[in-house]
Amino acid sequence: MATLREIRRKLHSIENIEKITQAMEMVAASRLRRAQAKADISRLYSLKLKGILDQLIATSDDFMHPLIKERKVKKTGFIVIAADRGLCGAYNYNVFSTTEKLLKNYSLTQVELILVGRKTVDYFSNKQWKIGTKISEWGGKIKYSQINDLTQKLINQYLSHELDEIWLIYTHYINISSRKVTIEKLLNIDQSNFTKEVILSNYIVEPTIPEILAEILPRYCATKVQSALNDSYASELAARIFSMRSATKNAEEMIEHLTLTRNKIRQTNITKELIEIASCVEILK
Numbered sequence: 001m002a003t004l005r006e007i008r009r010k011l012h013s014i015e016n017i018e019k020i021t022q023a024m025e026m027v028a029a030s031r032l033r034r035a036q037a038k039a040d041i042s043r044l045y046s047l048k049l050k051g052i053l054d055q056l057i058a059t060s061d062d063f064m065h066p067l068i069k070e071r072k073v074k075k076t077g078f079i080v081i082a083a084d085r086g087l088c089g090a091y092n093y094n095v096f097s098t099t100e101k102l103l104k105n106y107s108l109t110q111v112e113l114i115l116v117g118r119k120t121v122d123y124f125s126n127k128q129w130k131i132g133t134k135i136s137e138w139g140g141k142i143k144y145s146q147i148n149d150l151t152q153k154l155i156n157q158y159l160s161h162e163l164d165e166i167w168l169i170y171t172h173y174i175n176i177s178s179r180k181v182t183i184e185k186l187l188n189i190d191q192s193n194f195t196k197e198v199i200l201s202n203y204i205v206e207p208t209i210p211e212i213l214a215e216i217l218p219r220y221c222a223t224k225v226q227s228a229l230n231d232s233y234a235s236e237l238a239a240r241i242f243s244m245r246s247a248t249k250n251a252e253e254m255i256e257h258l259t260l261t262r263n264k265i266r267q268t269n270i271t272k273e274l275i276e277i278a279s280c281v282e283i284l285k
Contacts, residue, residue, distance in 0.1 A: 018251035025244035032237040039230040081170040091239035140233035151222040171235035
């Protein structure tokens with residue numbers, strides 16, 4: 001049986017852990033509001049940009065940009081987005097598990113990984129898959145210029161046939177209690193996603209539609225990457241809130257149990273001492 005000193009030490013340790021988990025939950029909740037706003041804005045921007053592309057593509061059936069054109073797939077790139085840190089429940093595991101299941105369909109020579117997040121880099125560095133770009137310690141603070149540089153690098157790899165298709169694997173943020181690991185194609189851009197019923201009859205387009213599409217399509221790709229990153233970070237924070245809330249609840253239950261155990265031991269010790277004193281008095285008489 002544990003001594004009173006050991007229980008007090010353990011109780012003090014768990015109380016400190018409870019304070020830490022409560023603080024981490026509050027910090028994550030504070031950051032989530034900003035992250036959710038960024039995710040909503042980038043999603044709205046992406047939809048507006050898609051609306052422009054809908055109208056342009058609807059009037060240019062004969063135009064086929066290299067980023068849209070399908071080709072035979074020999075090598076595939078996967079952008080895997082997870083967290084820099086742990087303590088967010090099964091968030092990282094769900095992304096890695098989904099990626100591992102997907103990679104079973106490919107050979108080592110058919111895949112290149114683009115890793116975002118320190119946990120992602122640590123996990124896949126021990127695997128045999130070829131790793132291209134690594135971005136760690138991003139923590140939801142990656143700038144648009146960096147996203148644009150990454151996207152342009154991927155586009156160049158695609159245009160030079162180093163990669164024949166590129167996919168995004170990330171956690172889509174739905175709400176604070178709902179998240180879903182999503183596999184979404186980045187390149188080639190699936191033309192079937194665009195609505196072709198829109199007619200651009202009331203606009204004069206200058207320069208030509210092909211020139212405008214050549215400018216907008218790379219931006220559309222960058223926007224999709226940005227939206228995936230914002231969704232992932234919001235999902236990470238939401239997962240951390242629930243994880244820390246659960247840890248705090250478990251700490252409270254352990255504190256309650258240890259407090260009862262401590263009181264029982266103290267009561268037992270006091271009763272024992274009283275009996276010893278009473279016995280000594282009887283002996284002295």
